[in-house]
Amino acid sequence: MKDEKRNNLSMLMDFYELTMANGYFCCGFKDKITYFDMFFRKIPDNGGFAIMAGLEQVIDHLNNLSFSDEDIEYLRTKKIFNEEFLNYLKNFKFECDVWAIPEGTPIFPGEPIVIVRGPAVQAQLLETMILLTINHQSLIATKSNRIVRAAQGRPVMEFGSRRAQGPDGAILGARASYIGGCTGTACAISDREFDVPALGTMAHSWIQMFPTELEAFKCYAELYPSNCVLLVDTYNVLKSGVPNAIRTFNEVIVPKGFRPAGIRIDSGDITYLSIKARKMLDDAGFPDCKIVASNSLDEYIIRDILMQGAKVDSFGVGERLITSRSEPVFGGVYKLSAVEENGKIIPKIKISENVEKITNPGFKQVWRLFDNESGKAIADVITLYNENIDETRPYEIFDPEHIWKHKTLTNFTAKKLLVRIFERGKCVYKLPKLKDIRNYCKEQVGTLWDEVLRFENPHKYYVDLSRPLWELKQEMLK
Amino acid sequence: MKDEKRNNLSMLMDFYELTMANGYFCCGFKDKITYFDMFFRKIPDNGGFAIMAGLEQVIDHLNNLSFSDEDIEYLRTKKIFNEEFLNYLKNFKFECDVWAIPEGTPIFPGEPIVIVRGPAVQAQLLETMILLTINHQSLIATKSNRIVRAAQGRPVMEFGSRRAQGPDGAILGARASYIGGCTGTACAISDREFDVPALGTMAHSWIQMFPTELEAFKCYAELYPSNCVLLVDTYNVLKSGVPNAIRTFNEVIVPKGFRPAGIRIDSGDITYLSIKARKMLDDAGFPDCKIVASNSLDEYIIRDILMQGAKVDSFGVGERLITSRSEPVFGGVYKLSAVEENGKIIPKIKISENVEKITNPGFKQVWRLFDNESGKAIADVITLYNENIDETRPYEIFDPEHIWKHKTLTNFTAKKLLVRIFERGKCVYKLPKLKDIRNYCKEQVGTLWDEVLRFENPHKYYVDLSRPLWELKQEMLK
Numbered sequence: 001m002k003d004e005k006r007n008n009l010s011m012l013m014d015f016y017e018l019t020m021a022n023g024y025f026c027c028g029f030k031d032k033i034t035y036f037d038m039f040f041r042k043i044p045d046n047g048g049f050a051i052m053a054g055l056e057q058v059i060d061h062l063n064n065l066s067f068s069d070e071d072i073e074y075l076r077t078k079k080i081f082n083e084e085f086l087n088y089l090k091n092f093k094f095e096c097d098v099w100a101i102p103e104g105t106p107i108f109p110g111e112p113i114v115i116v117r118g119p120a121v122q123a124q125l126l127e128t129m130i131l132l133t134i135n136h137q138s139l140i141a142t143k144s145n146r147i148v149r150a151a152q153g154r155p156v157m158e159f160g161s162r163r164a165q166g167p168d169g170a171i172l173g174a175r176a177s178y179i180g181g182c183t184g185t186a187c188a189i190s191d192r193e194f195d196v197p198a199l200g201t202m203a204h205s206w207i208q209m210f211p212t213e214l215e216a217f218k219c220y221a222e223l224y225p226s227n228c229v230l231l232v233d234t235y236n237v238l239k240s241g242v243p244n245a246i247r248t249f250n251e252v253i254v255p256k257g258f259r260p261a262g263i264r265i266d267s268g269d270i271t272y273l274s275i276k277a278r279k280m281l282d283d284a285g286f287p288d289c290k291i292v293a294s295n296s297l298d299e300y301i302i303r304d305i306l307m308q309g310a311k312v313d314s315f316g317v318g319e320r321l322i323t324s325r326s327e328p329v330f331g332g333v334y335k336l337s338a339v340e341e342n343g344k345i346i347p348k349i350k351i352s353e354n355v356e357k358i359t360n361p362g363f364k365q366v367w368r369l370f371d372n373e374s375g376k377a378i379a380d381v382i383t384l385y386n387e388n389i390d391e392t393r394p395y396e397i398f399d400p401e402h403i404w405k406h407k408t409l410t411n412f413t414a415k416k417l418l419v420r421i422f423e424r425g426k427c428v429y430k431l432p433k434l435k436d437i438r439n440y441c442k443e444q445v446g447t448l449w450d451e452v453l454r455f456e457n458p459h460k461y462y463v464d465l466s467r468p469l470w471e472l473k474q475e476m477l478k
Numbered sequence: 479m480k481d482e483k484r485n486n487l488s489m490l491m492d493f494y495e496l497t498m499a500n501g502y503f504c505c506g507f508k509d510k511i512t513y514f515d516m517f518f519r520k521i522p523d524n525g526g527f528a529i530m531a532g533l534e535q536v537i538d539h540l541n542n543l544s545f546s547d548e549d550i551e552y553l554r555t556k557k558i559f560n561e562e563f564l565n566y567l568k569n570f571k572f573e574c575d576v577w578a579i580p581e582g583t584p585i586f587p588g589e590p591i592v593i594v595r596g597p598a599v600q601a602q603l604l605e606t607m608i609l610l611t612i613n614h615q616s617l618i619a620t621k622s623n624r625i626v627r628a629a630q631g632r633p634v635m636e637f638g639s640r641r642a643q644g645p646d647g648a649i650l651g652a653r654a655s656y657i658g659g660c661t662g663t664a665c666a667i668s669d670r671e672f673d674v675p676a677l678g679t680m681a682h683s684w685i686q687m688f689p690t691e692l693e694a695f696k697c698y699a700e701l702y703p704s705n706c707v708l709l710v711d712t713y714n715v716l717k718s719g720v721p722n723a724i725r726t727f728n729e730v731i732v733p734k735g736f737r738p739a740g741i742r743i744d745s746g747d748i749t750y751l752s753i754k755a756r757k758m759l760d761d762a763g764f765p766d767c768k769i770v771a772s773n774s775l776d777e778y779i780i781r782d783i784l785m786q787g788a789k790v791d792s793f794g795v796g797e798r799l800i801t802s803r804s805e806p807v808f809g810g811v812y813k814l815s816a817v818e819e820n821g822k823i824i825p826k827i828k829i830s831e832n833v834e835k836i837t838n839p840g841f842k843q844v845w846r847l848f849d850n851e852s853g854k855a856i857a858d859v860i861t862l863y864n865e866n867i868d869e870t871r872p873y874e875i876f877d878p879e880h881i882w883k884h885k886t887l888t889n890f891t892a893k894k895l896l897v898r899i900f901e902r903g904k905c906v907y908k909l910p911k912l913k914d915i916r917n918y919c920k921e922q923v924g925t926l927w928d929e930v931l932r933f934e935n936p937h938k939y940y941v942d943l944s945r946p947l948w949e950l951k952q953e954m955l956k
Contacts, residue, residue: 009645011667014637016678018666019702023680027697029687036683074670080702120687127681128665131640132648139643159492162609163807165617165651167487168644170610187606188496189489192552200494202501203605205514205814208826209507209598219505224497224558235829267830319807328806329641329797336683348686351713352745
């Protein structure tokens with residue numbers, strides 16, 4: 001019973017979405033068509049870009065939106081909901097249009113990454129789940145991509161399930177980490193469910209179960225000779241762990257016709273220990289034996305230990321990835337941008353004393369302009385939805401806040417980023433395979449200039465408004 | 479199909495638990511009885527204590543442990559698992575004993591908060607789920623308790639679903655926040671599922687849907703006159719929001735025979751705005767109208783704005799609570815502490831060059847000693863499981879690292895903290911109601927000295943070892 005309940009996440013929403021939806025229903029706004037944008041304002045860790053992720057779970061959620069008798073009964077106990085509204089929920093049929101930027105795409109502040117168009121009473125109910133899903137996975141994919149880039153081509157494994165914020169934090173976090181570039185995860189269920197490759201060898205408890213470290217190693221090597229990675233820091237890495245590993249490789253792995261896969265160091269100074277261990281392994285005739293490091297790592301520590309010459313071949317990254325510890329919040333918001341009246345789109349704007357918090361009104365599209373010569377992304381331009389950017393003509397972009405800063409582009413390719421996901425409640429988007437999303441992410445990050453990729457103080461990538469959108473906004477601000 | 483899969487979280491484990499379990503199975507350790515302790519080393523935010531939470535979900539998980547044909551088939555594709563082991567999993571029957579500290583109890587570094595006793599092959603498989611569940615909920619309950627204490631008796635609502643790390647982060651996070659002392663949540667599903675009271679009124683989009691703020695307020699007031707909280711910061715709090723709210727109260731709420739419930743301020747300087755708004759409401763004859771504040775709050779900001787005289791009656795706290803933003807990781811670990819040989823308990827210890835990382839060996843109990851005069855908690859003592867602390871005699875506690883620091887207690891009550899949860903695989907614990915856990919938490923936090931409650935640089939609460947345990951540890955270290 002409990003499990004049945006958990007399956008249906010339709011009620012995972014802020015209660016005010018229900019009071020508002022009931023209100024729209026009662027005030028005659030039930031069928032009023034609204035446009036909501038999801039966008040974010042700040043890149044985590046002061047990075048140069050974020051990675052879009054979570055769309056598959058948003059689609060799953062929208063495909064399964066329904067309210068059980070139990071949900072309706074629960075709402076009825078609140079004694080504030082109109083019976084016709086409850087009946088509407090009971091027979092809920094999803095009717096919205098949804099556009100989104102595909103998973104794995106680099107995304108920037110201010111641009112709509114999801115747009116929902118539909119009846120007020122429906123669009124409002126999607127707020128929490130869209131935000132929470134995209135916020136969470138984009139946060140982790142963005143962090144993963146930073147860590148993977150710090151590792152400079154060395155594989156990074158996601159090892160953080162035990163420190164994740166709940167089961168979904170572990171399972172979906174492993175998925176998002178993979179999109180961002182991780183090679184795999186320690187989490188078995190994410191492998192089974194999402195084909196994120198799972199790997200893992202032993203914990204310290206394995207070693208402690210045996211009378212000696214050597215016996216523990218040998219027993220493990222007998223069982224798993226083809227992929228034998230030994231954890232060498234239970235007692236003393238250099239005096240005990242590595243010598244015992246070498247002995248195990250010589251006495252078990254090699255006689256069986258295999259080569260040792262690796263050793264793992266999970267504590268102590270990784271730089272110092274890995275350099276010493278590398279030499280010991282090389283001297284013992286195992287230059288092909290990999291060294292895996294896994295102790296409270298993140299992009300900064302990985303960058304630093306590699307700069308110091310650490311001999312690490314791959315990284316296992318735990319809590320600092322799965323919770324994005326240095327910045328565990330991705331601040332996406334969901335704001336009304338337009339309504340339709342008699343079939344005409346009436347843009348809406350939210351004014352704020354904080355200029356950066358003023359929203360972009362209207363139904364919009366996001367374009368990415370690529371330089372044809374270098375293949376690099378030059379700028380994103382937010383336009384009204386029906387605008388076109390003609391690649392055959394020079395196109396002028398300008399800073400929407402400091403409009404004297406402008407630039408005319410020629411020889412560029414303009415790509416629309418928002419693609420149609422739902423049409424009148426029906427999913428019309430073919431989900432790519434996770435592996436393809438990961439490849440696409442890597443390729444798209446490759447179109448960003450090095451200046452944008454920098455971990456600290458990156459160059460601010462241009463996200464401009466088209467002239468028609470800018471003029472509309474100025475007019476509404478007046 | 480997908481949903482069915484998600485129901486069963488048995489495979490939510492680190493892959494190495496499976497390779498190790500298979501290894502124990504193959505090495506003849508299948509039925510070897512092991513003891514594992516979960517404990518943590520550091521209190522988040524440098525606080526003086528943490529709050530235990532998540533036990534109900536651990537119990538659910540253990541009650542539902544089973545491996546589907548699909549799980550087995552998935553494992554078989556890995557081509558490393560023994561068929562007899564897979565068969566064992568297929569017919570898995572949980573046989574472990576589990577002890578735990580009840581939810582809502584203040585907990586301290588180093589003491590076992592969960593103990594698992596059972597066959598190696600089983601106890602190892604529980605590692606990830608026990609850690610992730612207790613780590614997550616204890617993190618959020620601890621943060622919630624800090625924020626609630628900062629609010630000095632004013633109600634705190636959990637508002638963070640949209641920024642949570644996945645659906646469970648929102649749902650279980652709301653549960654844990656409630657344990658820590660929050661009054662309720664914005665998350666509807668947590669109300670339906672866990673009876674955490676959900677509340678909520680309106681977002682900015684409600685205001686924007688209407689031609690004017692006043693019309694939006696009046697329409698809402700007509701619908702929900704008995705609990706009318708108006709969001710006053712869409713345009714301008716003092717020039718527009720509060721005056722329109724007052725007009726709505728006068729023209730709709732009062733004529734209907736109700737009193738206004740409140741106004742909510744979600745941006746700007748809360749201290750300044752709340753003081754001004756309070757005066758406007760008082761002058762208008764609504765001294766009973768509450769002011770709710772909800773903009774990027776946490777314990778530090780709440781403490782500061784209250785010190786500055788902010789006139790806030792209740793708080794809505796979002797991302798900084800639901801992710802425990804300032805420290806999003808609760809670092810619980812799961813370590814082997816003993817094995818049984820011929821029915822005799824053989825303690826195990828994990829040595830580390832970092833003295834604080836050395837584990838406490840053996841099968842243990844945790845006692846809390848309360849001063850009978852003040853009712854306050856004096857110290858926790860970790861003992862061997864079968865030790866007794868005789869309250870009728872003076873009892874000497876001493877610092878396990880600096881043993882010359884000691885103290886003799888008289889007139890105290892000694893309470894065992896670890897209670898039996900599972901006995902040979904069967905749950906023998908009656909789960910308290912969530913509301914009772916919340917009350918228990920409040921009461922138990924009340925037994926801590928003010929010095930321990932301090933947000934920064936609190937007094938370090940004593941967690942001592944009994945003499946027999948201390949002597950065992952010293953002997954093993956030699």
